[in-house]
Amino acid sequence: MNPVRENVYTVGPGKSLVAAVTEPARGAGKNAAPVIVILNTGIIHRVGHQRKFVILARELAAQGYMVVRFDFGGIGDSERRADNLPALEGCLDDIRVILDWLEVSRGQRRAILVGLCSGADHAIIYAGSDPRVVGAGLLDPMIPPTRRFYLHYILHRLARPRSWLSFITGNGRLFTTVRKRLLKPKSGEEHAGNPEDERVRLFLRDVYARAIENNVQLLSVLTGASDTRQSSYREQILDAFPELDLSPLLRAEFFEDSDHLFLFEHDRKRLNAIIIDWVETANFREAQEGVVATAALTKLVRAIAVFAGQMAVFGGQVFGGQLI
Amino acid sequence: MTPLYFGTGQRRLFGVLDPAQARSSQALAAVICYPWGPEYIFAHRALRHLSRQLAARGFNVLRFDYYGSGDSAGEESEVRLSGWREDIAAAIEELKDICDAKAVALIGLRLGASLAAEIAASCRKDVAALVLWDPAISGPEHLEVLEIEWTEMAQRHSTYLGHERERRRGARYGLPISERLAMDVAAIDLLSIADKLPSRTLCLSTEPLPSHAAWRAALEAHPDGPIALEDVQDIHPWVEADLETVGKLPLAAIGRITTWLAP
Numbered sequence: 356m357n358p359v360r361e362n363v364y365t366v367g368p369g370k371s372l373v374a375a376v377t378e379p380a381r382g383a384g385k386n387a388a389p390v391i392v393i394l395n396t397g398i399i400h401r402v403g404h405q406r407k408f409v410i411l412a413r414e415l416a417a418q419g420y421m422v423v424r425f426d427f428g429g430i431g432d433s434e435r436r437a438d439n440l441p442a443l444e445g446c447l448d449d450i451r452v453i454l455d456w457l458e459v460s461r462g463q464r465r466a467i468l469v470g471l472c473s474g475a476d477h478a479i480i481y482a483g484s485d486p487r488v489v490g491a492g493l494l495d496p497m498i499p500p501t502r503r504f505y506l507h508y509i510l511h512r513l514a515r516p517r518s519w520l521s522f523i524t525g526n527g528r529l530f531t532t533v534r535k536r537l538l539k540p541k542s543g544e545e546h547a548g549n550p551e552d553e554r555v556r557l558f559l560r561d562v563y564a565r566a567i568e569n570n571v572q573l574l575s576v577l578t579g580a581s582d583t584r585q586s587s588y589r590e591q592i593l594d595a596f597p598e599l600d601l602s603p604l605l606r607a608e609f610f611e612d613s614d615h616l617f618l619f620e621h622d623r624k625r626l627n628a629i630i631i632d633w634v635e636t637a638n639f640r641e642a643q644e645g646v647v648a649t650a651a652l653t654k655l656v657r658a659i660a661v662f663a664g665q666m667a668v669f670g671g672q673v674f675g676g677q678l679i
Numbered sequence: 680m681t682p683l684y685f686g687t688g689q690r691r692l693f694g695v696l697d698p699a700q701a702r703s704s705q706a707l708a709a710v711i712c713y714p715w716g717p718e719y720i721f722a723h724r725a726l727r728h729l730s731r732q733l734a735a736r737g738f739n740v741l742r743f744d745y746y747g748s749g750d751s752a753g754e755e756s757e758v759r760l761s762g763w764r765e766d767i768a769a770a771i772e773e774l775k776d777i778c779d780a781k782a783v784a785l786i787g788l789r790l791g792a793s794l795a796a797e798i799a800a801s802c803r804k805d806v807a808a809l810v811l812w813d814p815a816i817s818g819p820e821h822l823e824v825l826e827i828e829w830t831e832m833a834q835r836h837s838t839y840l841g842h843e844r845e846r847r848r849g850a851r852y853g854l855p856i857s858e859r860l861a862m863d864v865a866a867i868d869l870l871s872i873a874d875k876l877p878s879r880t881l882c883l884s885t886e887p888l889p890s891h892a893a894w895r896a897a898l899e900a901h902p903d904g905p906i907a908l909e910d911v912q913d914i915h916p917w918v919e920a921d922l923e924t925v926g927k928l929p930l931a932a933i934g935r936i937t938t939w940l941a942p
Contacts, residue, residue, distance in 0.1 A: 363682040363693065363750070373682050373695075375750055398926070400723050402749050405853045409750060432682060432695050432727065579835050610767040614837035 357383055359416035366425070367452040374425035374453060375401060377412040385419035386554055389465035389489055390457050392450070393424045394474035396616070400431025403471075404616045411469075411627050421463065425453050425612035443480075448482050458487065464642040465489045467572075467634065472496075472615065479573075483565020484626055489639040490572040492630055495615050498577065498586050499556040501594040550585060560596045567604060572637040576608045576626065581615035583637035606633055685743075685773040686751075693750035694743030695727075696777065697734035708780035709733050709940065710770045711742035712791030715864075716852045717829055718917035719748060722788055725916035729786070729933045736941035739778040742928050743770050756855045760794065760863035767798050771805060782807035784940055789917055790815050793867050795798055809880040810936050813915075816890040817869035824888075825852060828918055835919075864915035873897035881939045883932055885913045911935055 358380040358603035366372045378384060393408045395401060401500040402409055412422040426433035427446045437446050450468070457463040467490035468478035482491040497527040500508075549555060566573065577586035589609035593601055606631055686692040699707065711730055730740040745763045747753035771783050776798050781807040787795030792814030799806040815821035829852045851861065870893055882898060884891065891908065898906040913931040914924045 359749070361691075361752070363684070365680075365682065373680075375693075376791060398724065399720055402720060402744075404722075405717070406720075406748070406755070431723065432680060434680065450696055614833070616836055618833060619854055620853060 357415070357417040359413055362454075366456045367449070369434065369437065370454060371428060371436070372425055372449060373401075373432040374423050374456075375412075376421065376423050377409075377416040378417050378421040379416050383419060384421065387465075388420055389467050390461070390463040391415055391420055391422045391469060391634065392453060392457075393422065393468045394446075394450070394468060394470035394477050395427050395430050396471045396474050398430055401426050405618060405623065406616060407622070407623050407626075410623070411630065414627050415631060415634065418635065419633065421461070422674055423453060423457065425449070433645075439583065443477075447478050447484070448479050450477065451485065454485060454487050465639065467492060468638070470494065470496075479559075479566060480562050482571045483562060483567075483569045486569065486643040488569065488571055490574070490634070490637060491566060492574040492576075492633065494576045494617070494626070495578050495586070496592075497550050497555075497559065497583065498592055499550045499559065499595040500585065501591055503594060504585075504587050504591055508584065511587075537627065556595065560598060563596055563599055563601065567570070567599060567601065570640050571604065572639055573601065573605045574603060574608070574630065574632075574633045574637070576610065576629065578613040578615055578617075579609060579611040606637065681709065686746075686766070686769050687717045688771075689752075690746050690748060690762070690766070691752040692743050692769065694770065694773070695730070696774075696868045697730045697738075697742075699737045701737040701770070702914055703737040706778045706780040707738045707941070708782070709738045709740045709783075709784040709786055710767065710774055710776050711740060712749070712767055712785070712787035712795045713742065713744065714789035714791050715745075715748070715788075716825055716854060716856070716915050718789055718825070719833065721919055722917040724908065724927050725933065726788065728928050729936060732933055732937045733940065736937055738941065739774065739780070739783070741770055741774040741777070754855070756857050758860050760855070760867075763794055765799060767794055767836040768803075771803075775805065781805065784808040784810065786810040786812070786936065787814065788812045790821065790864065790867075793821075793869060794867055796876060797872060799869050799877050799880075800872040802875075806877060807879065808875050808938070808940060811880065811882045811933060812936065813883065813885055813917075814869060815864075815867055816869045816888065818865040818895045820888060820890050823866065829853070831920055863891075868942050870897050872892065874900070874902055876901065876906065878903035878906075881936065882906060882908045883911050883935060884908055885911050885915060885929070885932060909935070 359377055359550045360380055361375060361377045363373065363375045366374050393401070393412065397404060408424050412424055415422045427449045428434060428436035440448060454466055457466065464487055466487050468482060468488055469492035470478040470664060471494040475493040478491045479493055573594045577589065577591060579587055589607045592605070592607055610622060610625070617623050617626055681696040681698065683694055683696060684691050685694060708800050711726050712717050713726060726742055733740045738893050743766070744751040745766045774780065775781055785795040785799055785806050787793065787810070792811040795809060796811055796814060799809045866916040878901070895908045898908055911932050913929040914927055916929045920927070
């Protein structure tokens, strides 16, 4: 592996965000390559489960890329935000702060956001709001179920005797799903973070539409052996949003045997190889001249606030969690 | 909070210094030693909170990642426990240097507590106090507990038995852990060094283990007077939180440590 160097910085107002920068040894970097920014998974700090993001950062840096792993305010080593912004808006603002810092201090005007789970959701939500974002690597993002997903799910369940036992005794997801379909709750009663909720699908559709508008290259890596059981095939992201033409910008991958967190080393090795290949081969657009991110971000934050206001309960993997 | 690197060029270690927030007549210093393997990532948040609580009580606190772990240099496959003991010694020297302290309190959780105990028992004069939070008392017992924790986690997250496949490939806990390191961990035996621990030692237990009867007896037989093994009712911050514990901190254990170190 080519030599890399690592340093840590405190960034933003009050130097409150901790960011680790991994980059090629002096003179070995790729000229004008976008910087890769890796986001937190839930409340796990920037190292990642099984140290996955440290290894990924070093492998990318060995290929010539600058990589930044940072902790959102209140997570890992970063200080809590001093304002009272809701968690999601705070995270989006922290991404902006990091990109501003990279632009001013390193001259980086193009960025690829990479995240797993809630990190993927933060990445895609932000991607459409800032012209500096040219790519989003989405590792098991929140994804609405499709007919094909339900078919896979039901066939898989029918083949398991335990599922029948759960169904007969009134437990288990199959029973719950059927019950929910028969007894549809009144508006606002469902969990807003539930990807089965049509309002969540529409929110995500708009988020992806903004990313398309911003000409952001997308990598979607879905897992098939995850406890979250929200995806079952590679093209689910396309089928979930039939109104959108994601294909020209999308590279879709499916890890049938991998869990949601890529806990096993062989899955992480394959994942890193795919991410590196995508970063090397995707057609990332050039920096946009004279476009200011803040206006788009303000618009996005306002849209999120409107969405939040429509929800009776605002929870789920991207929206919830006390970030303390 | 000041993130920093220390150590040598070959063995560059990442640490976070939480400077003292309250004045004290003498420089107070504490080094925090993390757990190992899959326990490290979950314990980070609780140990950050402990660090800040101690800083609020006048301690300069350094917590750091061992070589081959977290943000420090190196690969997991290169790790030996002898190196991690040297890393703890380097962290003590670094912190003494930073805050001009003559001695430090050494605090460890799980395997970090075992390593801290070994350092404190090695005749160092600059470990003024020792806190052992659910230490690994017996290496084989600790490996067994880690295997159970890992299997539960893997089964919770994966609908396939990927961990069985991984085990067949010779890996542990989803990490490329060498057989030499596993043997190092298996060799841990705190009973054999119990009589050499500093007289100012706090030992906390939130989880009963088969080894505790012998450990309690060994602590009580300490030559400078009995050391208590204190049972504390609290969550286990080194395992992945479930729906009941998500977002919670082990405030009872952290409170006991801070009041014991800074009454």
